[in-house]
Amino acid sequence: MTTWLLLLAAPLALLWVTLLSWSRREELRRMRAGRAEQEQARARGTDRARLQYPAVDLSRCIGCGICIEACPEEGVLELVHGQAVVAHGSRCVGHGKCAEECPVGAIAVTLGDLSQRRDIPVLEPSHESPHTPGLFLAGEVTGFALIRTAVEHGRMVAREVARKLESLPPVEDPGVLDLLIVGAGPAGLTCALEARERGLRFAVVEQDSLGGTIAHYPRRKLVMTQPVQLPLHGRLARSEYEKEELVALWEDLATEHDLPLQTQTRFEGVERDEDGVLGVRTSAGRFRARTVCLALGRRGTPRRLGVEGEDLPKVASSLIDAQSYRGRRVLVVGGGDSAVEAALGLAEQPGNQVSLSYRGQAFTRLKARNEGRLEAAARAGKLELLLGSQVQRISTDAVKLAVGEDGRRLTLPNDEVFVLIGGEPPFALLERCGVSLDPADRLPPPVEDEDPSLVRGLALASLVALAAAAFAFAYQGYFRTPLAERPLHPEHDLLRPAQGMGLVLGALASLLVLANLAYLVRRSQALPLTFGSLRAWMTVHVATGIGALLLALLHGGLVPRDTSGGHALWGLAVLVLTGAIGRWLYALVPRAANGRELQLDEVRDRLAQLSGNWAGSHRAFGERLEAEVGRLVDDIRWSGGLGQRLAALLIGRRRAHRHLRDLAATGRREGVPAEEVDAGLVLARGAFDAALAASRYEELRGLLGSWRYLHRWVAVAMVLLVLAHIVTATRYADLRWPWSEGVLP
Numbered sequence: 001m002t003t004w005l006l007l008l009a010a011p012l013a014l015l016w017v018t019l020l021s022w023s024r025r026e027e028l029r030r031m032r033a034g035r036a037e038q039e040q041a042r043a044r045g046t047d048r049a050r051l052q053y054p055a056v057d058l059s060r061c062i063g064c065g066i067c068i069e070a071c072p073e074e075g076v077l078e079l080v081h082g083q084a085v086v087a088h089g090s091r092c093v094g095h096g097k098c099a100e101e102c103p104v105g106a107i108a109v110t111l112g113d114l115s116q117r118r119d120i121p122v123l124e125p126s127h128e129s130p131h132t133p134g135l136f137l138a139g140e141v142t143g144f145a146l147i148r149t150a151v152e153h154g155r156m157v158a159r160e161v162a163r164k165l166e167s168l169p170p171v172e173d174p175g176v177l178d179l180l181i182v183g184a185g186p187a188g189l190t191c192a193l194e195a196r197e198r199g200l201r202f203a204v205v206e207q208d209s210l211g212g213t214i215a216h217y218p219r220r221k222l223v224m225t226q227p228v229q230l231p232l233h234g235r236l237a238r239s240e241y242e243k244e245e246l247v248a249l250w251e252d253l254a255t256e257h258d259l260p261l262q263t264q265t266r267f268e269g270v271e272r273d274e275d276g277v278l279g280v281r282t283s284a285g286r287f288r289a290r291t292v293c294l295a296l297g298r299r300g301t302p303r304r305l306g307v308e309g310e311d312l313p314k315v316a317s318s319l320i321d322a323q324s325y326r327g328r329r330v331l332v333v334g335g336g337d338s339a340v341e342a343a344l345g346l347a348e349q350p351g352n353q354v355s356l357s358y359r360g361q362a363f364t365r366l367k368a369r370n371e372g373r374l375e376a377a378a379r380a381g382k383l384e385l386l387l388g389s390q391v392q393r394i395s396t397d398a399v400k401l402a403v404g405e406d407g408r409r410l411t412l413p414n415d416e417v418f419v420l421i422g423g424e425p426p427f428a429l430l431e432r433c434g435v436s437l438d439p440a441d442r443l444p445p446p447v448e449d450e451d452p453s454l455v456r457g458l459a460l461a462s463l464v465a466l467a468a469a470a471f472a473f474a475y476q477g478y479f480r481t482p483l484a485e486r487p488l489h490p491e492h493d494l495l496r497p498a499q500g501m502g503l504v505l506g507a508l509a510s511l512l513v514l515a516n517l518a519y520l521v522r523r524s525q526a527l528p529l530t531f532g533s534l535r536a537w538m539t540v541h542v543a544t545g546i547g548a549l550l551l552a553l554l555h556g557g558l559v560p561r562d563t564s565g566g567h568a569l570w571g572l573a574v575l576v577l578t579g580a581i582g583r584w585l586y587a588l589v590p591r592a593a594n595g596r597e598l599q600l601d602e603v604r605d606r607l608a609q610l611s612g613n614w615a616g617s618h619r620a621f622g623e624r625l626e627a628e629v630g631r632l633v634d635d636i637r638w639s640g641g642l643g644q645r646l647a648a649l650l651i652g653r654r655r656a657h658r659h660l661r662d663l664a665a666t667g668r669r670e671g672v673p674a675e676e677v678d679a680g681l682v683l684a685r686g687a688f689d690a691a692l693a694a695s696r697y698e699e700l701r702g703l704l705g706s707w708r709y710l711h712r713w714v715a716v717a718m719v720l721l722v723l724a725h726i727v728t729a730t731r732y733a734d735l736r737w738p739w740s741e742g743v744l745p
Helices: 002-044 066-070 097-101 147-166 186-197 212-216 243-256 337-347 368-379 427-432 452-474 476-480 483-488 500-523 534-555 564-613 617-637 642-669 674-732
Strands: 053-056 077-080 083-086 107-110 135-137 176-182 202-205 222-224 240-242 267-272 278-282 285-294 329-333 353-358 383-387 389-394 398-403 408-413 416-419
Touching: 002 077, 002 083, 053 083, 066 077, 066 097, 097 107, 135 147, 147 176, 147 186, 147 285, 176 186, 176 278, 186 202, 186 212, 186 243, 186 285, 202 285, 212 243, 240 243, 267 427, 329 337, 329 408, 337 353, 337 368, 337 383, 337 416, 353 389, 368 383, 452 476, 452 534, 500 534, 500 674, 534 564, 564 617, 564 674, 617 642, 617 674, 642 674
Parallel strands: 135 285, 176 202, 176 285, 329 353, 329 416, 353 383
Antiparallel strands: 053 107, 077 083, 222 240, 267 278, 278 285, 389 398, 398 408
């Protein structure tokens, strides 16, 4: 029998090792591609977002990749060294799906490092200005651009105002409002609906029309709203609306709930009157309110090119309906998504000749799908890309541009010009209203707690453990009895595995196993199960795994036997143990590898900066040094097989130092000063050592990565053993439920 088991085990073990090696090679390939994408993003300047930014806590990330699958935008996140890292941060528009789906709370959509930024208002957590009590900000003006976030801001501000006014004495003057809302976009309208629901006296002023910035989006533009809950209306039926549908919905709500909305009214400033009430100056007169919510947006006044002819009637700062322009020679100026979408929409119209002018040499702020559509349209000849160009003069029938580094002149015959280069944010207006933009005034960021899902899961498991211990203590007489003597014990019919409470405990353990495995179904993005957050499911996963083991142990009478049930119990115990060890390993080792990658990035940046400061032949030497370092680093980091990687670790340093020494000798012969050569070598060796350290950690992580596969195979084996135990018990055991046999005391 042993011989047959060995013959069966040998090919299975070899197959498992082969699959593991193939998986590891594929992982390295994907990791290399992800790291290359990250470096390309850094080179193009698309690694950082202007506003929202996904921040990954490497001490928590377990490398499940769910955040990447959940993100609606392409290429924002990549997996490197078994953890999520930001690649194209500029493509993040703040959906927050990555943070919602992360099972361990390792990612958050934030505004990044605010220590040096002067474009984000300083606010309390309630969105009230600490320097001007009663003045609140909501929506895009705070730095968050997503509609769903604006809706949340508007609702939160109205609730905070209602709470704040409850503690203040009433104002007898009927001309004083409880709340004045400036702006009728998503944040302002939601704030107004919430204020109406809470019975506040309020008014809304808007410098344009209802809908704010969204009302000026191109015709039929899809607006990502995600599931949102509007006061007095409820949850929106869909997660995606065209601009016209969303504005029509808001118009209906404004009419239905009689919102006091005053459009075409420009906000000019706010100051505090002698009686403590806020006085708000507008183009239509002065309002007095106890609190004010500024939901202004960030676009402000459209930016201007500052060139001759910009005031001609054919020049516009927005495009509402591309279908209105046919058979026209059009120039679109700008490099953001609005400019690209306008150019693409105009290029689809019959007879149009469309050119897109952007001052940069490459687009750095585009969504991936817009970038792909633009490249396809340019290849098909539907529009002309003028990168590195600037408008010099606009006339009635032409536009003159300077193109390229040499500034060569280009004259385009032209009928229409759309200048879509954003707007001047209302920061000066905010500061005049008492809102600080000074980073020194910001509160320190909150200290993050430990992984909440793990803590909650362990807390629930602790409660189950206490209950199991109490149960075992209550029936300790039976559980202390030797196994052979238990059939004679008076509580045997109650606690034996096939009858009474013992059977109930086994059934509960099986249900917990099913609940534990349901986590795998929930985390799969290919399946439609979306009930509950993944963080809550991770809590359930931890708690049910430990709880199932404890209940199964009680079901077996605290004595694992040499039966299918005993084998299933041991399998469950090994599964819990491998899960706990794997959770610890994946939180520890990858963080070190990615930390070394960050160090490598810093060293390479310093090397590039150093060589960039050299001139002539010296710069050529610096570029060769950079290229050699890049080649050596890649040889270490992404070697394919285990043998190649071990060879790189063992002999890579000697070979690299020999290459660098030969390159340094060449530099000295070419007349590069010795101090510059030495400085470059120090940085080159630092980059190589950082890559070597990262490779060592990565090799360790790769070896430990097999733990995940071990955990999965143990889970499969445990499920098979549990099924075998259930089938065996159903067929051969004398199962008697307590409620049918009356065995409960």
